[in-house]
Every structure is written in C-alpha cells, then in structure tokens.
Amino acid sequence: MRIFITGGAGFIGSHLAQRLIDDDHRVIALDDLSTGQMENIEHLIGNDRFDYRIGSVRDAPLVAELVDRCDLTVHLAAAVGVRLIIERPVHTIETNVHGTEIVLEAVARKQKPILIASTSEVYGKAASPFVEEADLVLGPTSHSRWAYACSKALDEWLALAYAREKGVPVVIARLFNTVGPRQTGRYGMVLPTFVSQALRGDPVTVFGTGEQSRCFGHVRDATEAMVRLMEHASTTGEVFNVGTDQEVTINRLAEMVVSATGSRSEVVHIPYDEAYAEGFEDMHRRVPDVAKLERMTGFRPRIPLEQIIEDVVVHQRAVAARD
Numbered sequence: 001m002r003i004f005i006t007g008g009a010g011f012i013g014s015h016l017a018q019r020l021i022d023d024d025h026r027v028i029a030l031d032d033l034s035t036g037q038m039e040n041i042e043h044l045i046g047n048d049r050f051d052y053r054i055g056s057v058r059d060a061p062l063v064a065e066l067v068d069r070c071d072l073t074v075h076l077a078a079a080v081g082v083r084l085i086i087e088r089p090v091h092t093i094e095t096n097v098h099g100t101e102i103v104l105e106a107v108a109r110k111q112k113p114i115l116i117a118s119t120s121e122v123y124g125k126a127a128s129p130f131v132e133e134a135d136l137v138l139g140p141t142s143h144s145r146w147a148y149a150c151s152k153a154l155d156e157w158l159a160l161a162y163a164r165e166k167g168v169p170v171v172i173a174r175l176f177n178t179v180g181p182r183q184t185g186r187y188g189m190v191l192p193t194f195v196s197q198a199l200r201g202d203p204v205t206v207f208g209t210g211e212q213s214r215c216f217g218h219v220r221d222a223t224e225a226m227v228r229l230m231e232h233a234s235t236t237g238e239v240f241n242v243g244t245d246q247e248v249t250i251n252r253l254a255e256m257v258v259s260a261t262g263s264r265s266e267v268v269h270i271p272y273d274e275a276y277a278e279g280f281e282d283m284h285r286r287v288p289d290v291a292k293l294e295r296m297t298g299f300r301p302r303i304p305l306e307q308i309i310e311d312v313v314v315h316q317r318a319v320a321a322r323d
C-alpha cells in the first residue's frame with residue numbers, strides 16, 4: 001500500500017514510516033519541520049519506498065494531492081509537548097483543529113481510510129485507569145494546557161462525525177506517554193530530558209512532588225499498535241487507548257534514569273510555577289485501560305520501562321558521540 005503520514009518527520013511519524021517500509025509499504029511523509037526534524041528521517045532518504053514533502057497540513061491543495069496519491073492516511077501532525085502547548089496556545093489550537101479539518105475533508109472527498117492520532121490528554125482530570133468511553137474532565141479555559149486536550153477532543157469529534165455522517169473509515173488512537181529513541185526533550189517531554197540531564201551530569205529536574213505517575217510506552221509498541229488498528233476492519237469508527245499499564249512515579253523514573261546511566265547527577269525538585277509558565281496544571285495519575293486494543297487486535301504494548309530507558313540512553317550516547 002501507499003501510506004501518507006502527516007507529521008512524518010516527527011518522533012512517532014519517523015518510527016511509523018520505518019515500520020511500514022519494513023513491511024514493504026510505500027510511505028509519503030509530510031512535515032513542516034516545526035517540531036519534526038530532518039534527522040529523524042535521514043536514514044530513510046534514498047530508500048525508493050520513501051518520499052517526503054516539507055509543508056503544512058494547513059496547505060489544503062498539498063494535502064489533497066498527497067491523499068490522492070495514497071491508499072491510506074495516518075494523521076500525526078499536531079502541536080505537541082507541554083512546554084510548546086503552554087507557550088504557543090494560538091499555534092496549538094489552530095494547528096490541531098484546522099489541520100485535522102483539512103486532512104479529513106481531503107480523505108472524505110475520496111472516501112479513503114484514515115487513522116488519527118489523539119492523546120490521553122483528552123481524559124483530562126478524570127480518574128485512572130481510563131477506558132475509552134469514560135467522561136472527559138477538562139479544566140478551565142484560563143489554563144492553556146486544557147486547550148491542547150480540547151483541540152484533540154474536537155479532532156476526535158470531527159473524525160467520528162465524518163465516519164457517521166459521510167461514511168469515512170476512521171480509527172482513532174489515543175496515545176499515552178510514548179517515548180523512545182529520537183524523541184527530543186526540547187518541548188518538555190520528561191524521559192529524553194532526564195536522560196540528557198543525567199548523561200551531562202546536570203541535576204535531574206523533577207517537577208512538583210514527583211509523586212505524580214505516568215505509564216510510558218515504547219514508540220515501537222505504539223507504532224505496532226497503530227499498524228494493527230489499520231489492519232483490522234472492525235476498528236473503524238472506534239477509539240482506542242494505546243499505551244502500557246506499567247505505572248511509575250516521576251521520582252522513581254528519575255532514580256531509574258540515574259542508575260541506568262551510571263550518572264552522578266542529583267535529583268532536584270522544582271515547583272510547578274518555576275517549571276512552567278502560568279496556566280499550568282499537572283495530571284496526578286494517568287493509566288490506560290488497554291483491554292479494548294488487545295481484544296480487537298490481539299496486541300498489547302509490553303516493552304518494559306527498563307528496556308525503554310536503555311534504548312533512549314543508547315540513542316542519546318550515540319548522538320553525543322557523533323556530534
């Protein structure tokens with residue numbers, strides 16, 4: 001098949017492109033390099049099954065052309081990363097809402113299937129473990145973090161509306177904290193940040209008490225789950241959590257990173273109001289229920305956190321040695 005990936009030079013997009021090419025598919029990646037980077041796809045350039053275009057998902061004629069050339073679209077392009085979202089709320093809302101509108105219009109015109117990446121953020125402050133049908137509990141509009149959750153929830157509503165009203169084959173993947181090689185800490189993600197701090201011997205910065213918890217999933221598992229969701233016709237019109245349920249506090253994560261790197265870094269605690277700009281509210285706990293994914297696809301992400309940390313450390317060491 002020919003597969004069009006929006007955000008194809010991003011962290012997840014570049015891993016998905018590789019996974020699909022390994023399976024003999026052809027991939028066209030679109031990326032505006034806002035948070036995506038050419039280094040992510042460097043190793044794919046020259047492969048005759050890979051093609052890329054630098055441009056925006058908000059460029060409707062370009063999106064329409066690429067949708068036309070492909071059998072299936074995976075929409076990953078979005079403003080992501082807590083730091084970016086808080087610092088650039090206008091960009092976040094406009095990219096996420098308008099970009100998705102354009103992509104959905106294009107696939108609807110051709111009645112082509114699409115997988116849309118959403119986020120566990122949409123659950124907001126609801127109680128974990130999250131099941132797909134749970135109510136969404138978002139915070140006030142004065143806190144910019146919730147604009148991200150709301151923009152992605154709107155993407156989901158729009159996608160499901162296209163599925164119901166226009167018969168577009170849509171599947172939605174709500175990605176939980178997805179980490180692995182090539183992810184950058186520049187936009188706030190905790191694991192690459194901790195690993196680079198530990199490798200440099202800098203203090204490892206835990207925000208708040210560090211007792212907040214997350215479940216980290218390997219990008220390899222996340223892309224495998226996405227491929228399975230695309231392969232199973234019964235997933236059409238449905239929403240799926242994609243993640244692991246191996247829960248860890250941020251304090252424990254910091255300890256694990258320090259030990260995996262053999263670093264002498266100390267772990268420091270930074271109050272939220274120093275860590276982020278105003279308008280920040282952290283989630284205390286975020287755990288997915290992944291039973292639906294396993295039931296419908298037979299797959300469940302399982303790569304253990306120790307292995308994930310190891311892969312990130314090996315990657316960052318290799319990049320540092322190259323530079």
Ligand code: UDP
Pocket residue numbers: 082177188189190191193194205206207208212214250282283
């Ligand atoms: N975090 C941290 N130090 C950092 C970056 C993040 O302690 O340098 C915390 C953050 O406050 C949150 C958790 O790590 O509680 C996960 O943050 P991330 O931005 O990776 O993902 P999300 O908040 O979207 O789950």
